[in-house]
Amino acid sequence: MGFPAMRALAISALALQGACLAIDRDAAPTIEARASWTYLGCYTDNVSGRALPNGEQVPGGTNAMANELCQSTCQADGFTLAGTEYAGECWCGNAIGNGGALSTNPSSLCTMTCKGNAAETCGGPNGLSVYQYGSSSPPTSGTGKRGLAYNNNNPTANAEYANLFAGYSSVSWGYDWGYPSYNLNPSFEFVPMLWGLPSGSDPGWTAAVQTVGTKNILGFNEPDLTYSGSSNILPANAAAGYATYMEPFAGTVKIGMPNVLWNNVGSSSGGNYDSAVWTQYFLGNCTGCHFDFAAIHYYQDCDPADGQSGAAWFQGNVTNAYNTLHLPIWITEFQCYGTDAQQVAFLQTVLPWLDAQSYVARYAYFGVFPDYLVNSAGTGLSDIGMAYATT
Template identity: 85%
Template sequence: MHWQAPFLVLGLALQATCMTMNRDIPSVIEARSAWTFLGCYTDNVSGRALPNGEAVPGGTNAMTNELCQSTCLADGFSIAGTEYAGECWCGNAIVNGGGPAPDGNAGCDMACKGNSAETCGGPNRLDVYQYSSGGTTGTGKRGLAYNNNNPDGNAEYANLFVGYSKITWGYDWGYPAYNLDSSFEFVPMLWGLPSGSDPSWTAAVQTPGTKNILGFNEPDLTYSGSSNILPANAAAGYVTYMEPFSGSVKIGMPNVLWNNVGSSSGGNYDSAVWTEYFLGNCTTCHFDFAAIHYYQDCNPSDGQSGAAWFQGNVTNAYNTLNLPVWITEFQCYGTDAQQIAFLQAVLPWLDSQSYVARYAYFGVFPDYLVSSDGTELSDIGVAYATT
């Protein structure tokens, strides 16, 4: 699936709904393991402890500690502080005599304007957090399927996940990375079949730090947001555009909708059969991992478990292809509560399967993994990042 296209699988319409989920906001902030709460600090208008006042997306009325943190980090600062309910201050050191308040946390008693469940400092008091990446990325399998469709035309929605150690990589159905935070590995994708030589793709693959590359996006499907390629043509494309990089980066197979049945771009056969024909035409190709998609109801109408359906599809892909599996897109259709329950069921399972190398839930957009105003993670996004 491409982020902007309408999509239909087995007669099920893609949907995402919003709900309020009761959760412990301080524990969510603490889950951003790279951010450490330093305490309530003194401040002074004549000499700021953190010298850089920053405007956050949504303005002062949207202020939360998490939003201030992501804003400071995006602007190159490692210390973030909220003050007087709606102010965000950033820096790389505490200056001008600021420090832990003599009365402890008592003076940091003003509720954040964007979330009354947490405090954002007080009069001349800062709730201060410090970021430390340690020069390393996280260790999890989880990734971000994102794009640059936001007012700044960059990866700002994806960068809201900075600091969550289970999130380690991202892709945007193409290249470049649009300033994806350096704590994430960016994985370029050759979305469709080029019409001729493609030096920009070569340059993307040869960018320092590139370790993995993704191939065609849903070439097995025929809707407007798919690359829609016949198996033989896709194989020829791999020989020309992917195989030259064998040995220098890890190469993924085409990203196919593994649970698609009935028809494909090749004819009246399933996507698994499309994949078989592709492999039969790509006998000189080298693959390091399989790449699959999955979309289905959270609670199938036949009463079976949506989580069990998903697990069965992933297991089948591995048993069929005998390669490590990347699930580069997956989502269950349902309410926020149903999607959260699905994630809570499948994420520990995915993390425990040695043959599942990476996965990315769809997708890093408002009303999906990001809040409707694009300023923070949605409830689904929090579940994805922390479960």
């Protein structure tokens, strides 16, 4: 799947007993504990490509602007960087982007007096006075296992929401169920996916795999399922597709197995058998295929009705996938159904466990959308998103 609405269809088709997602936006945001705000310097900025992407309205409006007010506003919305510009503008983000560079001549760029504090400088027409919470240097590329399942369904038709995670070291990669990256922040590794079987030769897919920086590729999204948002491919056809579109790149990039819903115990594409059996049939037909890792999905209640632990269910499912497939595991989609607080508690339990398992290579919680990992306004991380980025 690639969109929240499609996931709802999947739940219905699989008859999973998922609780309704109840969003609690009154809960206080969990802000990662950092040291204090540090001045990074004067950065170049322009309206066609902002060094920090998110404009914020501070209490009192532009006439009240001061560096501290901008910083507290950005922090409350889950950002690590704050920048003031043109005496009354506040910009937030988690990494410097769009070519913004430390100015060699700040005296000509950052010279305007803050409208709310005449003793401070709030950038200039093309200069951004940038501050960071807890570090003396801008964020660098992530090194952790965590990834971002995102799309371009936002006001900029870009990777705007995914880029909110730039600067969190635990997050290192992203994918969007396809192969345009939509300008994903370069601090993340973009992983292209061939979502379903092409109708013929696909030069766009070949070009995406051969793009400089491509290290891993994903193939076929939920081919084991039959709902409208799945790729719904018979095992033998999926094997033939892998031989044609994936296997030619063996040895040049790492190839993942099809992304299957490993905890599906109902029917699947091709018959009245579950996704694990679909995978066995696929492997039986793909005898000449090379795989570097397995890719699985997981969806279930945070707190199952029978009183068992949702986190334990998830851990057991991931362990079973590894013991069955004997490959490094990527969990390219997973989510537990519950309130914000239940999801945060789930993540706080399973994320350290995932990071500690040597056979778990990467994982991505669903998903980078408003009211999921992003707040309802799309301007910063939600409570769940902050837990995902900082636990």
